[in-house]
Amino acid sequence: MATTWSIKGDYMEACSCDLLCPCITSNMAAPATHDFCKAAMAFDIQSGDFGATSMSGVRFALFIESKAIMADGDLIAGVIVDSSASHEQTEAIGAIVSAAGGGPLAMLDPLIGNFKGIERQPIEFHKDGKTVSVKIEGILDQEVVGIDSAVEEGQCIAIDNTAHPVNKRLNLATATKNFMNAFGIKWNDDSQQTNGHFAPFDWSGEAN
Numbered sequence: 001m002a003t004t005w006s007i008k009g010d011y012m013e014a015c016s017c018d019l020l021c022p023c024i025t026s027n028m029a030a031p032a033t034h035d036f037c038k039a040a041m042a043f044d045i046q047s048g049d050f051g052a053t054s055m056s057g058v059r060f061a062l063f064i065e066s067k068a069i070m071a072d073g074d075l076i077a078g079v080i081v082d083s084s085a086s087h088e089q090t091e092a093i094g095a096i097v098s099a100a101g102g103g104p105l106a107m108l109d110p111l112i113g114n115f116k117g118i119e120r121q122p123i124e125f126h127k128d129g130k131t132v133s134v135k136i137e138g139i140l141d142q143e144v145v146g147i148d149s150a151v152e153e154g155q156c157i158a159i160d161n162t163a164h165p166v167n168k169r170l171n172l173a174t175a176t177k178n179f180m181n182a183f184g185i186k187w188n189d190d191s192q193q194t195n196g197h198f199a200p201f202d203w204s205g206e207a208n
Helices: 022-026 087-096 104-111
Strands: 003-018 036-050 059-067 075-082 112-121 124-128 131-136 140-146 170-182 185-189 194-207
Touching: 003 087, 003 124, 003 131, 003 140, 003 170, 036 087, 036 124, 036 140, 036 170, 036 185, 059 104, 059 185, 075 087, 075 104, 087 112, 087 194, 104 112, 104 194, 131 170, 140 194
Parallel strands: 075 112
Antiparallel strands: 003 036, 003 194, 036 059, 059 075, 124 131, 131 140, 140 170, 170 185, 170 194
16 A cells, blocks of 8 residues: 655755756756766755654755766665654655655656665754755765845745756755765865755655
């Protein structure tokens, strides 16, 4: 029997590409800034359920490394779930990030060639206006700052109708911190010129 689920919250990401990441404007068909793209997407679930399991307060991060052209596939991927999550919540995240979950992240599943599994670590996630940050001690330290709009006071420049699995509309941001070291995916850049995004997410699906 399928399990119905829905979750809402905030997300942020940063990658190894210079702003603006070529994947966004090419539907993953253009070469990355380097011969690879290394990215982390962090999620702070604020409400939702996976069947009878409450998902409120669960945080997790998805790490990805691709070749120069992401659409070519053979991605390396792995997930870290906050250590405060229960066993049931962690299993739910495992389903949600996979094809079995029937949600937005299922679009990535055909591109993943090496899934390195799920680990548990304490995750900090903070959002303060246009500044969003995530930290997993020794593993992930990223902060992105949204790019101010010149025509909408208090808003960021955004890109819409993207093929991004989290949300089709993403705020554009610059990564002011960009450190990753998980699942063999390593990146450390302090140039403050690499790509970032943040957005709310509102997902639902049926897990088999």
